[in-house]
Amino acid sequence: MxxxxxxxxxxxxxxxxxxxxxxxxxxxxxxxxxxxxxxxxxxxxxxxxxxxxxxxxxxxxxxxxxxxxxxxxxxxxxAALTGQAMLPALLSLYGRHEPAFFDYLEYRREQEGFAARLAAQRATKSDKARIAEILQEMERAWREQDSEASRETDIALHTAIVDASQNATLIHMMASIYDLTRQGVFYNRDFLRTIDGTGKELFDQHVGLGQAVIEGDEARAETAALEHINYVEKSFRMGIEQKQREAMAEKRRLLSRSASK
The missing domain is CATH 1.10.10.10 (Winged helix-like DNA-binding domain superfamily/Winged helix DNA-binding domain)
Structure with a gap:
Protein backbone atom coordinates (compact mmCIF):
# COMPACT_ATOMS: atom_id res chain seq x y z
CA MET A 1 0.00 0.00 0.00
CA ALA A 79 19.52 18.01 15.45
CA ALA A 80 22.94 18.34 13.81
CA LEU A 81 23.93 14.69 13.69
CA THR A 82 27.13 14.60 11.66
CA GLY A 83 28.41 17.97 12.80
CA GLN A 84 30.13 20.39 10.47
CA ALA A 85 32.26 18.74 7.84
CA MET A 86 34.79 21.48 8.51
CA LEU A 87 35.02 24.35 10.95
CA PRO A 88 35.00 27.94 9.58
CA ALA A 89 38.78 28.39 9.99
CA LEU A 90 39.49 25.24 7.97
CA LEU A 91 36.93 26.24 5.33
CA SER A 92 38.65 29.59 4.96
CA LEU A 93 42.04 27.88 4.68
CA TYR A 94 40.74 25.44 2.08
CA GLY A 95 39.26 28.31 0.10
CA ARG A 96 42.74 29.82 -0.24
CA HIS A 97 44.57 26.62 -1.18
CA GLU A 98 43.89 24.98 -4.54
CA PRO A 99 45.17 21.48 -3.65
CA ALA A 100 42.39 21.19 -1.04
CA PHE A 101 39.79 21.71 -3.75
CA PHE A 102 41.08 18.75 -5.72
CA ASP A 103 41.07 16.61 -2.55
CA TYR A 104 37.41 17.56 -2.19
CA LEU A 105 36.72 16.47 -5.79
CA GLU A 106 38.63 13.22 -5.27
CA TYR A 107 36.43 12.42 -2.27
CA ARG A 108 33.25 13.30 -4.15
CA ARG A 109 34.26 11.23 -7.18
CA GLU A 110 34.63 8.03 -5.18
CA GLN A 111 31.54 8.55 -3.04
CA GLU A 112 29.29 9.62 -5.91
CA GLY A 113 30.41 6.77 -8.14
CA PHE A 114 29.54 4.35 -5.33
CA ALA A 115 26.24 6.12 -4.68
CA ALA A 116 25.24 6.07 -8.35
CA ARG A 117 25.88 2.33 -8.63
CA LEU A 118 23.83 1.63 -5.50
CA ALA A 119 21.08 3.97 -6.66
CA ALA A 120 20.81 2.17 -10.00
CA GLN A 121 20.41 -1.07 -8.04
CA ARG A 122 18.05 0.15 -5.34
CA ALA A 123 16.08 3.17 -6.55
CA THR A 124 12.35 2.82 -5.93
CA LYS A 125 9.56 4.16 -8.12
CA SER A 126 9.39 7.21 -5.86
CA ASP A 127 13.15 7.77 -6.14
CA LYS A 128 12.99 7.54 -9.92
CA ALA A 129 10.03 9.91 -10.09
CA ARG A 130 11.92 12.41 -7.94
CA ILE A 131 15.01 12.21 -10.15
CA ALA A 132 12.88 12.62 -13.29
CA GLU A 133 11.19 15.71 -11.83
CA ILE A 134 14.56 17.26 -10.97
CA LEU A 135 15.82 16.60 -14.50
CA GLN A 136 12.76 18.38 -15.92
CA GLU A 137 13.38 21.38 -13.66
CA MET A 138 17.08 21.28 -14.55
CA GLU A 139 16.21 21.43 -18.26
CA ARG A 140 13.94 24.41 -17.68
CA ALA A 141 16.70 26.19 -15.73
CA TRP A 142 19.23 25.46 -18.49
CA ARG A 143 16.95 26.68 -21.30
CA GLU A 144 16.16 29.88 -19.41
CA GLN A 145 19.80 30.29 -18.32
CA ASP A 146 18.61 30.59 -14.72
CA SER A 147 21.90 30.23 -12.84
CA GLU A 148 20.31 30.09 -9.38
CA ALA A 149 17.87 27.35 -10.36
CA SER A 150 20.71 25.51 -12.12
CA ARG A 151 22.75 25.50 -8.91
CA GLU A 152 19.82 24.27 -6.84
CA THR A 153 18.82 21.51 -9.26
CA ASP A 154 22.46 20.41 -9.54
CA ILE A 155 22.66 19.81 -5.78
CA ALA A 156 19.13 18.40 -5.71
CA LEU A 157 19.99 15.79 -8.35
CA HIS A 158 23.14 14.61 -6.58
CA THR A 159 21.26 14.51 -3.28
CA ALA A 160 18.39 12.52 -4.82
CA ILE A 161 20.81 9.96 -6.24
CA VAL A 162 22.59 9.57 -2.90
CA ASP A 163 19.20 9.20 -1.18
CA ALA A 164 18.25 6.52 -3.73
CA SER A 165 21.34 4.53 -2.67
CA GLN A 166 19.37 3.68 0.50
CA ASN A 167 22.64 3.76 2.44
CA ALA A 168 21.99 5.80 5.58
CA THR A 169 25.66 6.52 6.35
CA LEU A 170 26.28 7.74 2.82
CA ILE A 171 23.12 9.87 2.92
CA HIS A 172 24.09 11.65 6.15
CA MET A 173 27.76 12.16 5.24
CA MET A 174 27.08 13.46 1.73
CA ALA A 175 24.43 15.86 3.04
CA SER A 176 27.24 17.55 4.96
CA ILE A 177 29.46 17.62 1.87
CA TYR A 178 26.71 19.11 -0.28
CA ASP A 179 26.27 21.87 2.28
CA LEU A 180 29.81 22.96 1.40
CA THR A 181 28.91 22.88 -2.28
CA ARG A 182 25.77 24.93 -1.66
CA GLN A 183 27.80 27.52 0.23
CA GLY A 184 30.21 27.84 -2.71
CA VAL A 185 33.17 27.16 -0.40
CA PHE A 186 35.36 25.51 -3.02
CA TYR A 187 34.27 26.96 -6.32
CA ASN A 188 31.81 29.08 -8.22
CA ARG A 189 29.69 26.68 -10.26
CA ASP A 190 28.89 29.43 -12.77
CA PHE A 191 32.43 29.03 -14.10
CA LEU A 192 31.59 25.53 -15.34
CA ARG A 193 28.62 26.83 -17.29
CA THR A 194 30.80 29.27 -19.19
CA ILE A 195 33.28 26.69 -20.48
CA ASP A 196 31.24 25.78 -23.55
CA GLY A 197 29.34 29.06 -23.56
CA THR A 198 25.94 27.59 -22.65
CA GLY A 199 26.39 25.00 -19.90
CA LYS A 200 25.02 22.36 -22.30
CA GLU A 201 27.80 19.87 -21.62
CA LEU A 202 27.23 20.06 -17.87
CA PHE A 203 23.49 19.69 -18.38
CA ASP A 204 23.97 16.65 -20.66
CA GLN A 205 26.19 14.99 -18.06
CA HIS A 206 23.52 15.35 -15.39
CA VAL A 207 20.84 14.00 -17.71
CA GLY A 208 23.01 11.00 -18.56
CA LEU A 209 23.64 10.32 -14.89
CA GLY A 210 20.00 10.65 -13.88
CA GLN A 211 18.72 8.52 -16.76
CA ALA A 212 21.22 5.75 -16.02
CA VAL A 213 19.92 5.57 -12.44
CA ILE A 214 16.30 5.62 -13.59
CA GLU A 215 17.00 2.81 -16.08
CA GLY A 216 18.82 0.74 -13.47
CA ASP A 217 22.07 0.61 -15.45
CA GLU A 218 24.63 0.24 -12.65
CA ALA A 219 27.79 0.40 -14.75
CA ARG A 220 26.61 3.37 -16.81
CA ALA A 221 25.46 5.24 -13.70
CA GLU A 222 28.80 4.77 -11.96
CA THR A 223 30.74 5.75 -15.07
CA ALA A 224 28.57 8.84 -15.57
CA ALA A 225 29.18 9.96 -11.98
CA LEU A 226 32.94 9.47 -12.27
CA GLU A 227 33.16 11.20 -15.66
CA HIS A 228 31.14 14.14 -14.36
CA ILE A 229 33.58 14.80 -11.53
CA ASN A 230 36.50 14.23 -13.91
CA TYR A 231 35.02 16.93 -16.15
CA VAL A 232 34.74 19.32 -13.22
CA GLU A 233 38.35 18.64 -12.22
CA LYS A 234 39.70 19.00 -15.75
CA SER A 235 37.74 22.21 -16.30
CA PHE A 236 39.06 23.85 -13.16
CA ARG A 237 42.61 22.80 -13.88
CA MET A 238 42.26 24.45 -17.27
CA GLY A 239 40.86 27.56 -15.62
CA ILE A 240 43.73 27.74 -13.14
CA GLU A 241 46.30 27.28 -15.90
CA GLN A 242 44.66 30.01 -17.97
CA LYS A 243 44.79 32.42 -15.02
CA GLN A 244 48.47 31.63 -14.54
CA ARG A 245 49.20 32.26 -18.23
CA GLU A 246 47.32 35.55 -18.09
CA ALA A 247 49.26 36.61 -14.99
CA MET A 248 52.59 35.80 -16.67
CA ALA A 249 51.54 37.62 -19.84
CA GLU A 250 50.59 40.70 -17.83
CA LYS A 251 53.98 40.68 -16.09
CA ARG A 252 55.73 40.49 -19.46
CA ARG A 253 53.62 43.38 -20.73
CA LEU A 254 54.44 45.50 -17.70
CA LEU A 255 58.15 44.65 -18.01
CA SER A 256 58.12 45.53 -21.70
CA ARG A 257 56.46 48.88 -21.01
CA SER A 258 58.95 49.65 -18.29
CA ALA A 259 61.92 48.84 -20.53
CA SER A 260 60.67 51.07 -23.34
CA LYS A 261 60.52 54.16 -21.15
Missing part, protein backbone atom coordinates in the same frame (compact mmCIF):
# COMPACT_ATOMS: atom_id res chain seq x y z
CA UNK A 2 1.37 3.42 -0.96
CA UNK A 3 1.86 5.69 2.08
CA UNK A 4 -0.09 8.95 2.07
CA UNK A 5 1.92 10.60 4.84
CA UNK A 6 5.49 10.59 6.09
CA UNK A 7 4.22 9.43 9.49
CA UNK A 8 1.97 6.44 10.22
CA UNK A 9 -0.88 6.39 12.78
CA UNK A 10 0.06 4.68 16.01
CA UNK A 11 -2.19 2.33 17.98
CA UNK A 12 -3.14 3.45 21.47
CA UNK A 13 -1.16 0.62 23.05
CA UNK A 14 2.17 2.05 21.77
CA UNK A 15 1.97 5.79 22.32
CA UNK A 16 5.09 7.76 23.24
CA UNK A 17 7.62 4.93 22.80
CA UNK A 18 6.22 4.13 19.36
CA UNK A 19 6.42 7.80 18.35
CA UNK A 20 10.06 7.85 19.41
CA UNK A 21 10.78 4.63 17.52
CA UNK A 22 9.13 5.87 14.32
CA UNK A 23 10.93 9.21 14.27
CA UNK A 24 14.23 7.51 15.14
CA UNK A 25 13.75 5.16 12.21
CA UNK A 26 13.16 8.08 9.82
CA UNK A 27 16.29 9.83 11.08
CA UNK A 28 18.44 6.69 10.93
CA UNK A 29 17.31 6.03 7.36
CA UNK A 30 18.28 9.55 6.30
CA UNK A 31 14.70 10.50 5.44
CA UNK A 32 14.66 13.14 8.16
CA UNK A 33 18.00 14.92 7.85
CA UNK A 34 19.69 17.35 10.18
CA UNK A 35 18.11 20.78 10.20
CA UNK A 36 14.77 19.47 8.89
CA UNK A 37 11.78 20.97 10.66
CA UNK A 38 9.16 18.48 11.80
CA UNK A 39 5.48 19.21 11.15
CA UNK A 40 3.65 21.33 13.70
CA UNK A 41 2.68 19.68 16.96
CA UNK A 42 -0.98 19.59 15.92
CA UNK A 43 -0.27 18.08 12.48
CA UNK A 44 2.22 15.58 13.85
CA UNK A 45 -0.14 14.42 16.60
CA UNK A 46 -2.90 14.00 14.01
CA UNK A 47 -0.68 12.03 11.60
CA UNK A 48 0.54 9.74 14.36
CA UNK A 49 -2.91 9.41 15.94
CA UNK A 50 -1.66 10.29 19.42
CA UNK A 51 -2.58 12.98 21.90
CA UNK A 52 -0.49 16.13 22.04
CA UNK A 53 0.70 15.39 25.62
CA UNK A 54 2.00 11.99 24.47
CA UNK A 55 3.62 13.62 21.45
CA UNK A 56 5.37 16.16 23.67
CA UNK A 57 6.59 13.32 25.88
CA UNK A 58 8.07 11.59 22.83
CA UNK A 59 9.69 14.77 21.49
CA UNK A 60 11.29 15.51 24.84
CA UNK A 61 12.67 11.96 24.91
CA UNK A 62 14.14 12.48 21.46
CA UNK A 63 15.61 15.80 22.59
CA UNK A 64 17.24 14.10 25.58
CA UNK A 65 18.83 11.63 23.17
CA UNK A 66 20.24 14.52 21.13
CA UNK A 67 18.20 13.68 18.03
CA UNK A 68 15.95 16.75 17.88
CA UNK A 69 16.01 20.34 19.07
CA UNK A 70 12.84 21.96 20.39
CA UNK A 71 12.96 25.70 19.74
CA UNK A 72 10.16 27.47 21.51
CA UNK A 73 8.20 29.63 19.13
CA UNK A 74 9.86 28.01 16.09
CA UNK A 75 9.15 24.28 16.25
CA UNK A 76 11.06 21.01 16.46
CA UNK A 77 14.08 20.35 14.24
CA UNK A 78 16.27 17.33 13.59
Missing amino acids: TPTSLFEPIGHESLADAVVAQIEELIAAGILKQGRKLPSERDLAESLNVSRPKLREALHALEERGLVQIRHGEGTFV
Whole structure:
Protein backbone atom coordinates (compact mmCIF):
# COMPACT_ATOMS: atom_id res chain seq x y z
CA MET A 1 0.00 0.00 0.00
CA THR A 2 1.37 3.42 -0.96
CA PRO A 3 1.86 5.69 2.08
CA THR A 4 -0.09 8.95 2.07
CA SER A 5 1.92 10.60 4.84
CA LEU A 6 5.49 10.59 6.09
CA PHE A 7 4.22 9.43 9.49
CA GLU A 8 1.97 6.44 10.22
CA PRO A 9 -0.88 6.39 12.78
CA ILE A 10 0.06 4.68 16.01
CA GLY A 11 -2.19 2.33 17.98
CA HIS A 12 -3.14 3.45 21.47
CA GLU A 13 -1.16 0.62 23.05
CA SER A 14 2.17 2.05 21.77
CA LEU A 15 1.97 5.79 22.32
CA ALA A 16 5.09 7.76 23.24
CA ASP A 17 7.62 4.93 22.80
CA ALA A 18 6.22 4.13 19.36
CA VAL A 19 6.42 7.80 18.35
CA VAL A 20 10.06 7.85 19.41
CA ALA A 21 10.78 4.63 17.52
CA GLN A 22 9.13 5.87 14.32
CA ILE A 23 10.93 9.21 14.27
CA GLU A 24 14.23 7.51 15.14
CA GLU A 25 13.75 5.16 12.21
CA LEU A 26 13.16 8.08 9.82
CA ILE A 27 16.29 9.83 11.08
CA ALA A 28 18.44 6.69 10.93
CA ALA A 29 17.31 6.03 7.36
CA GLY A 30 18.28 9.55 6.30
CA ILE A 31 14.70 10.50 5.44
CA LEU A 32 14.66 13.14 8.16
CA LYS A 33 18.00 14.92 7.85
CA GLN A 34 19.69 17.35 10.18
CA GLY A 35 18.11 20.78 10.20
CA ARG A 36 14.77 19.47 8.89
CA LYS A 37 11.78 20.97 10.66
CA LEU A 38 9.16 18.48 11.80
CA PRO A 39 5.48 19.21 11.15
CA SER A 40 3.65 21.33 13.70
CA GLU A 41 2.68 19.68 16.96
CA ARG A 42 -0.98 19.59 15.92
CA ASP A 43 -0.27 18.08 12.48
CA LEU A 44 2.22 15.58 13.85
CA ALA A 45 -0.14 14.42 16.60
CA GLU A 46 -2.90 14.00 14.01
CA SER A 47 -0.68 12.03 11.60
CA LEU A 48 0.54 9.74 14.36
CA ASN A 49 -2.91 9.41 15.94
CA VAL A 50 -1.66 10.29 19.42
CA SER A 51 -2.58 12.98 21.90
CA ARG A 52 -0.49 16.13 22.04
CA PRO A 53 0.70 15.39 25.62
CA LYS A 54 2.00 11.99 24.47
CA LEU A 55 3.62 13.62 21.45
CA ARG A 56 5.37 16.16 23.67
CA GLU A 57 6.59 13.32 25.88
CA ALA A 58 8.07 11.59 22.83
CA LEU A 59 9.69 14.77 21.49
CA HIS A 60 11.29 15.51 24.84
CA ALA A 61 12.67 11.96 24.91
CA LEU A 62 14.14 12.48 21.46
CA GLU A 63 15.61 15.80 22.59
CA GLU A 64 17.24 14.10 25.58
CA ARG A 65 18.83 11.63 23.17
CA GLY A 66 20.24 14.52 21.13
CA LEU A 67 18.20 13.68 18.03
CA VAL A 68 15.95 16.75 17.88
CA GLN A 69 16.01 20.34 19.07
CA ILE A 70 12.84 21.96 20.39
CA ARG A 71 12.96 25.70 19.74
CA HIS A 72 10.16 27.47 21.51
CA GLY A 73 8.20 29.63 19.13
CA GLU A 74 9.86 28.01 16.09
CA GLY A 75 9.15 24.28 16.25
CA THR A 76 11.06 21.01 16.46
CA PHE A 77 14.08 20.35 14.24
CA VAL A 78 16.27 17.33 13.59
CA ALA A 79 19.52 18.01 15.45
CA ALA A 80 22.94 18.34 13.81
CA LEU A 81 23.93 14.69 13.69
CA THR A 82 27.13 14.60 11.66
CA GLY A 83 28.41 17.97 12.80
CA GLN A 84 30.13 20.39 10.47
CA ALA A 85 32.26 18.74 7.84
CA MET A 86 34.79 21.48 8.51
CA LEU A 87 35.02 24.35 10.95
CA PRO A 88 35.00 27.94 9.58
CA ALA A 89 38.78 28.39 9.99
CA LEU A 90 39.49 25.24 7.97
CA LEU A 91 36.93 26.24 5.33
CA SER A 92 38.65 29.59 4.96
CA LEU A 93 42.04 27.88 4.68
CA TYR A 94 40.74 25.44 2.08
CA GLY A 95 39.26 28.31 0.10
CA ARG A 96 42.74 29.82 -0.24
CA HIS A 97 44.57 26.62 -1.18
CA GLU A 98 43.89 24.98 -4.54
CA PRO A 99 45.17 21.48 -3.65
CA ALA A 100 42.39 21.19 -1.04
CA PHE A 101 39.79 21.71 -3.75
CA PHE A 102 41.08 18.75 -5.72
CA ASP A 103 41.07 16.61 -2.55
CA TYR A 104 37.41 17.56 -2.19
CA LEU A 105 36.72 16.47 -5.79
CA GLU A 106 38.63 13.22 -5.27
CA TYR A 107 36.43 12.42 -2.27
CA ARG A 108 33.25 13.30 -4.15
CA ARG A 109 34.26 11.23 -7.18
CA GLU A 110 34.63 8.03 -5.18
CA GLN A 111 31.54 8.55 -3.04
CA GLU A 112 29.29 9.62 -5.91
CA GLY A 113 30.41 6.77 -8.14
CA PHE A 114 29.54 4.35 -5.33
CA ALA A 115 26.24 6.12 -4.68
CA ALA A 116 25.24 6.07 -8.35
CA ARG A 117 25.88 2.33 -8.63
CA LEU A 118 23.83 1.63 -5.50
CA ALA A 119 21.08 3.97 -6.66
CA ALA A 120 20.81 2.17 -10.00
CA GLN A 121 20.41 -1.07 -8.04
CA ARG A 122 18.05 0.15 -5.34
CA ALA A 123 16.08 3.17 -6.55
CA THR A 124 12.35 2.82 -5.93
CA LYS A 125 9.56 4.16 -8.12
CA SER A 126 9.39 7.21 -5.86
CA ASP A 127 13.15 7.77 -6.14
CA LYS A 128 12.99 7.54 -9.92
CA ALA A 129 10.03 9.91 -10.09
CA ARG A 130 11.92 12.41 -7.94
CA ILE A 131 15.01 12.21 -10.15
CA ALA A 132 12.88 12.62 -13.29
CA GLU A 133 11.19 15.71 -11.83
CA ILE A 134 14.56 17.26 -10.97
CA LEU A 135 15.82 16.60 -14.50
CA GLN A 136 12.76 18.38 -15.92
CA GLU A 137 13.38 21.38 -13.66
CA MET A 138 17.08 21.28 -14.55
CA GLU A 139 16.21 21.43 -18.26
CA ARG A 140 13.94 24.41 -17.68
CA ALA A 141 16.70 26.19 -15.73
CA TRP A 142 19.23 25.46 -18.49
CA ARG A 143 16.95 26.68 -21.30
CA GLU A 144 16.16 29.88 -19.41
CA GLN A 145 19.80 30.29 -18.32
CA ASP A 146 18.61 30.59 -14.72
CA SER A 147 21.90 30.23 -12.84
CA GLU A 148 20.31 30.09 -9.38
CA ALA A 149 17.87 27.35 -10.36
CA SER A 150 20.71 25.51 -12.12
CA ARG A 151 22.75 25.50 -8.91
CA GLU A 152 19.82 24.27 -6.84
CA THR A 153 18.82 21.51 -9.26
CA ASP A 154 22.46 20.41 -9.54
CA ILE A 155 22.66 19.81 -5.78
CA ALA A 156 19.13 18.40 -5.71
CA LEU A 157 19.99 15.79 -8.35
CA HIS A 158 23.14 14.61 -6.58
CA THR A 159 21.26 14.51 -3.28
CA ALA A 160 18.39 12.52 -4.82
CA ILE A 161 20.81 9.96 -6.24
CA VAL A 162 22.59 9.57 -2.90
CA ASP A 163 19.20 9.20 -1.18
CA ALA A 164 18.25 6.52 -3.73
CA SER A 165 21.34 4.53 -2.67
CA GLN A 166 19.37 3.68 0.50
CA ASN A 167 22.64 3.76 2.44
CA ALA A 168 21.99 5.80 5.58
CA THR A 169 25.66 6.52 6.35
CA LEU A 170 26.28 7.74 2.82
CA ILE A 171 23.12 9.87 2.92
CA HIS A 172 24.09 11.65 6.15
CA MET A 173 27.76 12.16 5.24
CA MET A 174 27.08 13.46 1.73
CA ALA A 175 24.43 15.86 3.04
CA SER A 176 27.24 17.55 4.96
CA ILE A 177 29.46 17.62 1.87
CA TYR A 178 26.71 19.11 -0.28
CA ASP A 179 26.27 21.87 2.28
CA LEU A 180 29.81 22.96 1.40
CA THR A 181 28.91 22.88 -2.28
CA ARG A 182 25.77 24.93 -1.66
CA GLN A 183 27.80 27.52 0.23
CA GLY A 184 30.21 27.84 -2.71
CA VAL A 185 33.17 27.16 -0.40
CA PHE A 186 35.36 25.51 -3.02
CA TYR A 187 34.27 26.96 -6.32
CA ASN A 188 31.81 29.08 -8.22
CA ARG A 189 29.69 26.68 -10.26
CA ASP A 190 28.89 29.43 -12.77
CA PHE A 191 32.43 29.03 -14.10
CA LEU A 192 31.59 25.53 -15.34
CA ARG A 193 28.62 26.83 -17.29
CA THR A 194 30.80 29.27 -19.19
CA ILE A 195 33.28 26.69 -20.48
CA ASP A 196 31.24 25.78 -23.55
CA GLY A 197 29.34 29.06 -23.56
CA THR A 198 25.94 27.59 -22.65
CA GLY A 199 26.39 25.00 -19.90
CA LYS A 200 25.02 22.36 -22.30
CA GLU A 201 27.80 19.87 -21.62
CA LEU A 202 27.23 20.06 -17.87
CA PHE A 203 23.49 19.69 -18.38
CA ASP A 204 23.97 16.65 -20.66
CA GLN A 205 26.19 14.99 -18.06
CA HIS A 206 23.52 15.35 -15.39
CA VAL A 207 20.84 14.00 -17.71
CA GLY A 208 23.01 11.00 -18.56
CA LEU A 209 23.64 10.32 -14.89
CA GLY A 210 20.00 10.65 -13.88
CA GLN A 211 18.72 8.52 -16.76
CA ALA A 212 21.22 5.75 -16.02
CA VAL A 213 19.92 5.57 -12.44
CA ILE A 214 16.30 5.62 -13.59
CA GLU A 215 17.00 2.81 -16.08
CA GLY A 216 18.82 0.74 -13.47
CA ASP A 217 22.07 0.61 -15.45
CA GLU A 218 24.63 0.24 -12.65
CA ALA A 219 27.79 0.40 -14.75
CA ARG A 220 26.61 3.37 -16.81
CA ALA A 221 25.46 5.24 -13.70
CA GLU A 222 28.80 4.77 -11.96
CA THR A 223 30.74 5.75 -15.07
CA ALA A 224 28.57 8.84 -15.57
CA ALA A 225 29.18 9.96 -11.98
CA LEU A 226 32.94 9.47 -12.27
CA GLU A 227 33.16 11.20 -15.66
CA HIS A 228 31.14 14.14 -14.36
CA ILE A 229 33.58 14.80 -11.53
CA ASN A 230 36.50 14.23 -13.91
CA TYR A 231 35.02 16.93 -16.15
CA VAL A 232 34.74 19.32 -13.22
CA GLU A 233 38.35 18.64 -12.22
CA LYS A 234 39.70 19.00 -15.75
CA SER A 235 37.74 22.21 -16.30
CA PHE A 236 39.06 23.85 -13.16
CA ARG A 237 42.61 22.80 -13.88
CA MET A 238 42.26 24.45 -17.27
CA GLY A 239 40.86 27.56 -15.62
CA ILE A 240 43.73 27.74 -13.14
CA GLU A 241 46.30 27.28 -15.90
CA GLN A 242 44.66 30.01 -17.97
CA LYS A 243 44.79 32.42 -15.02
CA GLN A 244 48.47 31.63 -14.54
CA ARG A 245 49.20 32.26 -18.23
CA GLU A 246 47.32 35.55 -18.09
CA ALA A 247 49.26 36.61 -14.99
CA MET A 248 52.59 35.80 -16.67
CA ALA A 249 51.54 37.62 -19.84
CA GLU A 250 50.59 40.70 -17.83
CA LYS A 251 53.98 40.68 -16.09
CA ARG A 252 55.73 40.49 -19.46
CA ARG A 253 53.62 43.38 -20.73
CA LEU A 254 54.44 45.50 -17.70
CA LEU A 255 58.15 44.65 -18.01
CA SER A 256 58.12 45.53 -21.70
CA ARG A 257 56.46 48.88 -21.01
CA SER A 258 58.95 49.65 -18.29
CA ALA A 259 61.92 48.84 -20.53
CA SER A 260 60.67 51.07 -23.34
CA LYS A 261 60.52 54.16 -21.15
